[in-house]
Amino acid sequence: MLEDKKITVYSDEKRRFDPPQSFVDKAYVKSHDERMKIWKESVENPDEFWLKAAKELCYWKKEPTKGFEWEDIENIRFSWFKDGVTNMAYNCLDKQVEAGRGDQIALIWQGEPLEESKTYTYSELLSEVNKAANVLKNLGVKKGDNITMYLPMIPELAIIMLACVRIGAVHSIVFGGFSAESVKDRILDCEGKVLVTADGYYRAGKTIPQKKGADIALVDTPMVEKVLVVKRVGIDVPWTEGRDVWYHEEYAKVDDKCEPEWIDAEDPLFILYTSGSTGKPKGVLHTTGGYMVYTTHTFKHIFDYHPGDVYWCTADIGWITGHSYIVYGPLSAGATTLMFEGTPASEVENMERFWLEVQRWKVNQFYTAPTAIRAIMRFGDEPVLKYDMSSLNLLGTVGEPINPEAWMWYHEIVGKEKCPIVDTYWQTETGGVILTPLPGANATIPGSTTFPYFGIDPIIVAEDGVPVGANEGGYLCMKKPWPGLMRTVYGDHKRWVDT
Numbered sequence: 001m002l003e004d005k006k007i008t009v010y011s012d013e014k015r016r017f018d019p020p021q022s023f024v025d026k027a028y029v030k031s032h033d034e035r036m037k038i039w040k041e042s043v044e045n046p047d048e049f050w051l052k053a054a055k056e057l058c059y060w061k062k063e064p065t066k067g068f069e070w071e072d073i074e075n076i077r078f079s080w081f082k083d084g085v086t087n088m089a090y091n092c093l094d095k096q097v098e099a100g101r102g103d104q105i106a107l108i109w110q111g112e113p114l115e116e117s118k119t120y121t122y123s124e125l126l127s128e129v130n131k132a133a134n135v136l137k138n139l140g141v142k143k144g145d146n147i148t149m150y151l152p153m154i155p156e157l158a159i160i161m162l163a164c165v166r167i168g169a170v171h172s173i174v175f176g177g178f179s180a181e182s183v184k185d186r187i188l189d190c191e192g193k194v195l196v197t198a199d200g201y202y203r204a205g206k207t208i209p210q211k212k213g214a215d216i217a218l219v220d221t222p223m224v225e226k227v228l229v230v231k232r233v234g235i236d237v238p239w240t241e242g243r244d245v246w247y248h249e250e251y252a253k254v255d256d257k258c259e260p261e262w263i264d265a266e267d268p269l270f271i272l273y274t275s276g277s278t279g280k281p282k283g284v285l286h287t288t289g290g291y292m293v294y295t296t297h298t299f300k301h302i303f304d305y306h307p308g309d310v311y312w313c314t315a316d317i318g319w320i321t322g323h324s325y326i327v328y329g330p331l332s333a334g335a336t337t338l339m340f341e342g343t344p345a346s347e348v349e350n351m352e353r354f355w356l357e358v359q360r361w362k363v364n365q366f367y368t369a370p371t372a373i374r375a376i377m378r379f380g381d382e383p384v385l386k387y388d389m390s391s392l393n394l395l396g397t398v399g400e401p402i403n404p405e406a407w408m409w410y411h412e413i414v415g416k417e418k419c420p421i422v423d424t425y426w427q428t429e430t431g432g433v434i435l436t437p438l439p440g441a442n443a444t445i446p447g448s449t450t451f452p453y454f455g456i457d458p459i460i461v462a463e464d465g466v467p468v469g470a471n472e473g474g475y476l477c478m479k480k481p482w483p484g485l486m487r488t489v490y491g492d493h494k495r496w497v498d499t
Contacts, residue, residue: 013404016443017411019420023393027304027440035441035451042454043480050455050483054081054293057300058332059095061085061262064289068481076497080290080483084265088292089166092331093126094260105336108310109155110357112202112342118155122334125159127256132156132163134254135247139194139226143168143261146271148192148224150183150214152176152201153341156230156247157317158327160196165269165288168261172271172283175318176201176210182281183217186273189283190490191223196247200233205347211237265289271490272320274428282499283490284320284428291324291431292332294484298432298453299329302422303394304439309364310391312338313398314354314372320428321398325367329432338363344376351376352383355414359387366414367396367422373406381413389414394439396422404446411446425449431484434458455482 019027029035042049047067055063064084071077096106102123109118120128141147147169151157153176164171172190174183176198187195197214200207211229215238218224229237230247263269269288273281305311311330315321317339330337338361344351354376358366376383395415402410402423411421420439426432434456435449442450452458460474461467468474489496 013446013448015404015446017417017420017445018443019440020418023304023420024440026306027438028301029438029441032441032443035438039452039454043457046455046480046482050080050293053297054084054289057296058086058292059091061087064265075493077493078481078487079266080287080481081265081293084289085262086265086289086292087166087168087260087263088269088288088328088332089129089162090260091292091296092162092328093122093129096122096331096334097126099334101334104334106331107155107158108336108338108361110338110340110342110361111154112205112346114347116341120155125162125331128155128159129162129166130256130258131251131254132160133166133258134256135228135250136160136163136169136194137167137258138250138254139228139245141167141169141194143263144268145169145194146190146192147171147194147196148183148187148190149173149196150176150178150210150217151196151198151230152210152232153316153339154198154201154230154232155339156198158339160228161270161317161323161327162331165263166258166260168263168267170268170270172273173318173323174273175316177203177316178318180213180216183214184219184221185281186283187217187221187224189273189281190271193223194226194228195224196228196230198230198232199237200235202233202341204343204345207233207235209235209237215240263288266487270323272323272428282492282495284486285488285490286431286484287487290483290485292328294432294482295324295329296332298484299325299335300333301438302424302433302436302453303365303367303396305330305333305335305365307334310336310338310361311365311367312340312357312361312363313367313396314340314369315367315398320426320431321367324432325398344372350379350383352379352387355384355387355389358389358392362391363389364391365394365396366392367398369399370397370402370406371400373397373402373410377406377409384413389416392416392419394422395419396424398424398426402447407446420444423447423449429486430482431486434478434482 062085064081106122107120424433425435457479
């Protein structure tokens with residue numbers, strides 16, 4: 001390989017931070033040796049490892065007996081748990097109620113306005129999802145239909161996405177801040193027959209109209225039969241009779257009983273479009289069984305979640321982080337998950353809103369982006385120190401590398417040097433985290449994701465595909481698929497193969 005094409009190793013970080021013994025004592029994985037023993041088993045015997053996890057963590061109407069199978073290796077078609085039958089919403093809701101968690105808080109929603117919040121127990125959330133599912137069915141939605149969702153961070157976003165998967169519909173969620181053109185591109189690509197949107201939303205104290213943008217997106221989209229509108233801010237909106245319906249009006253017409261559609265493990269769960277840095281946006285398609293098992297497993301072990309904890313991921317559900325680690329992973333694991341409409345600057349000075357909410361809701365695990373940490377750092381330590389954040393026992397980062405300076409501030413000022421930091425690496429395509437510390441098992445290193453997760457078998461190669469040596473830079477590749485890996489680019493499998 002040519003000298004000028006070498007990839008440089010940029011970090012030579014020597015600092016190591018062991019987890020507190022009190023954390024290790026309760027952790028699911030308690031040492032590096034234990035972690036690596038489990039990892040070795042998971043890559044040498046992946047079928048045995050993941051079939052065991054699938055049966056222990058998830059409910060199956062028909063338990064799978066098959067693990068990984070190549071369907072067509074040349075065209076990169078594979079399956080996990082192919083003969084299993086399940087339903088993601090059932091795992092997130094019914095399973096929890098049946099396990100005695102019906103009265104436990106499932107979802108905390110905190111609005112941007114300081115005084116606005118709601119909580120839903122597992123029983124209440126199940127009731128809400130069933131009603132939303134019946135609303136969709138009354139609009140003609142059936143198993144296999146694609147539904148586009150263009151909503152702000154309000155409870156109905158989580159409720160209606162769960163309603164989609166309850167009846168076997170496939171949701172395509174578009175980040176609420178995207179342009180009308182971006183929404184239109186995604187509707188056209190996935191041929192969504194229903195669009196779910198809102199009248200508007202709050203951002204930085206302002207009321208932002210959303211239905212207006214949705215209507216612009218709907219020009220020349222004949223496949224859209226109905227537009228379901230959630231009333232969030234109470235503003236006047238453009239209206240097309242016969243197409244547009246209010247969610248609250250349809251909600252009032254239905255009951256809260258809706259049996260789940262039982263779904264084959266390899267049936268589609270959702271489509272989520274990447275930003276399209278290499279051309280037009282790619283519709284990443286995730287399937288039901290593998291994604292369900294992988295997000296449940298990673299959530300439980302990476303965040304070391306225990307009953308009674310309150311977990312908060314600050315991402316937007318419009319991104320994969322919100323899909324996997326606000327909604328599906330936490331709820332399938334029986335957690336209490338917090339969903340926040342605002343930003344660190346919402347209705348406060350000095351970007352201290354996160355810390356106010358940690359204090360208010362007594363958050364135990366906190367997961368955010370390095371960009372947010374760096375922005376908040378600029379206001380100094382005092383806006384953090386004024387709040388009681390003694391409930392925190394774990395911190396996480398996601399979305400981009402974190403520089404060691406930001407990592408140390410997060411560790412010392414936010415975590416009070418007692419919270420392990422899980423610096424996680426993953427992508428829309430991977431479904432869940434693939435490189436990360438395990439908080440009770442590993443010394444953490446500023447700026448490092450440390451080791452592969454269970455079932456992940458990485459290799460670093462040069463541009464010519466030859467593995468590189470120790471401490472040499474290269475391209476991160478994986479030797480074999482894992483359950484959470486995407487299956488295809490929606491409607492364009494050749495693009496998946498070429499990529």
